[in-house]
Amino acid sequence: MKIIIEPQNKLEELLVKILCKEETEEVHRLYHHIANYAQPLWVFKDGIQHKLYETDLYYADTVEGKTFLYTENEIYETTDSLLCIENNLKGNQFVRISKNCLINIDFLMKVEPFSNHRLLAHMKNGEKLIVGRTYIQELKNIVKKGR
Template sequence: MKVNIKIIEKLKEESCTFNIHKVTSFIQDIVSTLEKSSDNYLLAKSTSKNEQEKIPYSNIFYLEYLERKIFIYTNDIIYETKSPLYKLEHDLPNNFIRISKTIMINIHFLNKFSVKPNGNLEAILSNEEKVIVSRKYVSSLKKTLTSYSKSPLMY
């Protein structure tokens, strides 16, 4: 696929045009991400500092609900917010998927996973962090990964 990028003046509105033969789920995900890209960050407080920071979505490995707070994990810093997980699930782009009642991951950082004896999956992120995918969310994870992949998943 040929990609063209044109840098425009700051005062002009950014736009994107696709010349495609068919709308696939991958294209729909790209469109959804682009539509949400005007707010492509979360505001949260670092656990080590007491100040709000903008965290780009692209830096977030996963989010976890714990002790009435949402912890946001990046490669090197942990942030916290009091925003409910269901609201974040609605606001975040499609590459974030819920894998349990308390955890959402950014599938761009999903490195591999393995099946546990109890039926759960263990997802291993690119920073070697391990999180459990509960049985309830395995099928939606598989469906999401299949839509990003050209070949069916085997496990």
């Protein structure tokens, strides 16, 4: 893949054009990445609003009714519910692994068996999350599809 940057004075906003021979899965994935970049999530940390790109989001969870978003080293809060975030991220690399947790499989390193027919997901930042037994099949399907 070649990346070309062409500065044009007349352009008022950033324009990204994907030139391809045919519309493959890879092209769609690239499209989603760029589209997500254009529509970041608005989150809070210490009362200050921040812009968070999906590509930086490792996982999201709900604790006592509050939704938290985790990047490699930071934790942000949002007023949206986990379901709302899940719907906004749908069609991308995010998958529900339990009733209150959603992960980005781009940052999923490996899984290992855990008690009570659950799996333990190891994230690339060293975090360990539990995959509920009813969510194993969905995780498998999504990783298999290579979404």
